[in-house]
Amino acid sequence: MNILETMRSALWSLQSNKLRSFLSMLGIIIGVAAVVGIVSVGLGAQSSVLDMVSALGSNLIMISPASTVARGGSVSGDAVDLFTVDLANHMQETVHNMSLVVPQVQGSGLLIYEGANLRATLVGTTPSYPEVTNYHVQTGRFLHELDVENATPVVILGSRIAENLFGQANPIGRELTYVVGDRRHSLTIIGVMESKGQVLMGNYDSQVYVPISYAMERILRTQTVSTLMAQAISAEAASTAVGDAEFLLYSRLGTTDGFNVTSQDEMLETMGDVAFTLQLMLAAIGGISLVVGGIGVMNIMLVSVSERTREIGTRKALGAKRRDLLMQFIVESLALSTSGGAIGMILGVLIAKAVSDFGGWATSIEGPALAIAFTFSALVGLVAGVYPAMQAAKLDPVLALSHE
Amino acid sequence: MNVMIEATKLTKVYQMGDEQVHALRGVSFAVQKKDFIAIMGPSGSGKSTMLHIIGCLDRPTAGELFIEGLNVQEAGGNKLAEIRNQKIGFVFQNFNLMAKATAVENVELPLIYAGIRKRERRQRALAALERVGLSDRIKHRPPELSGGQRQRVAIARAMVTEPAFILADEPTGALDTTTSGQILDLFAELNDEGNTVILITHDPTVAQRTHRIIELLDGRITRDSSRNGVGA
Numbered sequence: 001m002n003i004l005e006t007m008r009s010a011l012w013s014l015q016s017n018k019l020r021s022f023l024s025m026l027g028i029i030i031g032v033a034a035v036v037g038i039v040s041v042g043l044g045a046q047s048s049v050l051d052m053v054s055a056l057g058s059n060l061i062m063i064s065p066a067s068t069v070a071r072g073g074s075v076s077g078d079a080v081d082l083f084t085v086d087l088a089n090h091m092q093e094t095v096h097n098m099s100l101v102v103p104q105v106q107g108s109g110l111l112i113y114e115g116a117n118l119r120a121t122l123v124g125t126t127p128s129y130p131e132v133t134n135y136h137v138q139t140g141r142f143l144h145e146l147d148v149e150n151a152t153p154v155v156i157l158g159s160r161i162a163e164n165l166f167g168q169a170n171p172i173g174r175e176l177t178y179v180v181g182d183r184r185h186s187l188t189i190i191g192v193m194e195s196k197g198q199v200l201m202g203n204y205d206s207q208v209y210v211p212i213s214y215a216m217e218r219i220l221r222t223q224t225v226s227t228l229m230a231q232a233i234s235a236e237a238a239s240t241a242v243g244d245a246e247f248l249l250y251s252r253l254g255t256t257d258g259f260n261v262t263s264q265d266e267m268l269e270t271m272g273d274v275a276f277t278l279q280l281m282l283a284a285i286g287g288i289s290l291v292v293g294g295i296g297v298m299n300i301m302l303v304s305v306s307e308r309t310r311e312i313g314t315r316k317a318l319g320a321k322r323r324d325l326l327m328q329f330i331v332e333s334l335a336l337s338t339s340g341g342a343i344g345m346i347l348g349v350l351i352a353k354a355v356s357d358f359g360g361w362a363t364s365i366e367g368p369a370l371a372i373a374f375t376f377s378a379l380v381g382l383v384a385g386v387y388p389a390m391q392a393a394k395l396d397p398v399l400a401l402s403h404e
Numbered sequence: 405m406n407v408m409i410e411a412t413k414l415t416k417v418y419q420m421g422d423e424q425v426h427a428l429r430g431v432s433f434a435v436q437k438k439d440f441i442a443i444m445g446p447s448g449s450g451k452s453t454m455l456h457i458i459g460c461l462d463r464p465t466a467g468e469l470f471i472e473g474l475n476v477q478e479a480g481g482n483k484l485a486e487i488r489n490q491k492i493g494f495v496f497q498n499f500n501l502m503a504k505a506t507a508v509e510n511v512e513l514p515l516i517y518a519g520i521r522k523r524e525r526r527q528r529a530l531a532a533l534e535r536v537g538l539s540d541r542i543k544h545r546p547p548e549l550s551g552g553q554r555q556r557v558a559i560a561r562a563m564v565t566e567p568a569f570i571l572a573d574e575p576t577g578a579l580d581t582t583t584s585g586q587i588l589d590l591f592a593e594l595n596d597e598g599n600t601v602i603l604i605t606h607d608p609t610v611a612q613r614t615h616r617i618i619e620l621l622d623g624r625i626t627r628d629s630s631r632n633g634v635g636a
Contacts, residue, residue, distance in 0.1 A: 005516050009516075012504075012505075013504075016504035310500060311500075311502065313500075314496075314500040314502075315513070315517075316461070316485065316488070317459065317461060317488060317494045317500075318488070318489065318494065318513055318514040318517060318561070319485050319486065319488050319489020319490070319514055319517040319518065319565075320485065320517050321481070321482050321485040321486075321517075322481060322482070322485075323482075324517060397461045397462075398456050398461050398462050401461070401496070401500070
């Protein structure tokens with residue numbers, strides 16, 4: 001009996017028992033759909049996270065104080081105190097692998113323009129900010145060196161802020177009020193940024209940008225900055241630049257604790273690792289349901305063998321060899337699981353599409369993921385089929401024929 | 405070759421717990437080509453064991469069995485399956501048809517195991533169904549057929565491989581008298597056409613229709629007669 005005949009007879013046998021075939025497939029269907037759906041959503045999430053990291057800028061290095069716990073009599077915050085505009089300037093002058101070092105402070109407050117008000121994140125920074133973040137003004141201008149020197153009360157709006165407060169009207173030259181606590185600051189709008197969308201650490205479009213001097217002295221009243229953003233002179237120089245910055249901070253602090261220096265590549269790597277681990281975990285959960293599905297198939301195959309004992313005896317009397325019966329039941333099991341796998345794949349793709357259409361999540365359906373899920377379902381069918389098939393093949397024809 | 409089956413001192417012993425059951429105690433006989441034989445006996449006489457052994461579903465404990473000169477004793481599992489497929493046409497009391505397959509698909513089944521191509525298979529199956537008078541029932545499934553028709557499908561299935569002999573186990577056991585008569589007529593016709601037919605039965609009226617009766621009791625042949633006097 002050749003393989004084609006075996007397949008034909010297996011499909012025929014499954015067709016003649018549609019409901020049962022479907023029910024025993026269900027586990028595999030759910031398993032494969034889960035794996036495909038999860039992996040697609042996971043890959044989509046991963047690539048959008050990675051996009052967000054890339055959107056931060058080019059060859060970017062983030063330098064920030066780490067939160068430390070004070071021990072004994074020492075005062076926590078030594079590292080925080082170190083982060084000043086002077087440090088940024090010093091770093092830019094001494095670390096040759098860095099072309100730009102941009103300090104940044106952040107605060108939160110309320111923007112008021114005529115009747116409307118809006119909560120916005122305020123970013124105090126320097127004129128090099130657009131270059132480092134690869135984020136530029138759409139209309140008007142960004143900060144100028146003089147704005148920082150003189151601490152002029154000017155502001156550049158994120159695109160969404162501009163749209164929410166002014167709609168289509170040109171906001172340049174107008175005055176708005178920024179309220180932090182009980183202090184009110186009148187700021188002149190000098191520019192509107194281009195739209196950048198969601199990036200890793202918040203949405204640039206809903207921020208406003210002011211001279212760092214004005215932000216520190218007048219609005220936030222602080223001596224320290226929250227982050228330094230540096231740009232390495234090239235992608236190759238990034239890791240050396242990280243080392244240089246670390247050495248500089250270490251020489252000031254006398255410890256390697258208390259600060260983080262992270263290059264964009266490292267962020268990408270970390271995010272990639274996290275996403276991969278998460279995905280592996282989710283896929284493993286899907287895989288467990290596949291295994292459970294496999295047990296279901298095996299169970300049905302065992303039932304089928306014992307139910308069809310007489311049929312097996314008859315087939316043997318008519319000349320079926322052990323191999324024929326072995327093949328028959330393995331192919332039946334394979335047909336069950338791969339049909340389940342195919343349906344599951346379609347279902348998984350539909351789930352992924354639904355998630356991206358209705359949930360607004362990015363999903364990415366990839367061939368290899370489909371192929372792996374399908375192959376795994378076939379493998380499950382094979383493993384689940386072998387034992388029942390062996391039971392069928394080794395049945396004694398005399399006993400099988402007299403089976404009631 | 406005119407000797408289809410040659411059995412010499414066939415012995416079958418079953419181990420039932422501590423007890424040994426002697427189902428066959430040295431049975432010898434020969435079956436000629438074109439014989440029409442009934443193997444008779446009450447239950448427990450060893451006729452089922454006889455069916456299993458000459459049907460190559462089981463091996464004797466001792467003794468020798470040749471089918472068309474082939475030594476069954478020396479055959480392995482796959483060889484036995486091949487012998488069953490090519491030399492023996494089984495007909496069962498309960499028909500043992502595949503309930504979800506059509507008549508013609510049922511008849512094709514042994515040809516599938518023989519590795520015959522689909523087109524030839526279909527032709528031969530249709531011819532066999534025509535021979536048993538079921539040309540108008542080829543697409544029917546067993547539940548849509550009467551008992552007699554089902555047994556005709558089974559007979560078509562048994563003869564489609566052109567076996568050395570047809571081996572029928574109580575072929576009329578599940579049929580009424582009229583239908584039984586028709587089935588036995590069919591066996592007689594097939595025998596007239598040159599087929600070797602062996603019926604296993606406990607029913608003397610069935611046995612009467614054959615040309616030779618081998619009676620079994622307690623695992624031994626008590627009578628081996630030919631109705632026309634040509635006993636072996």
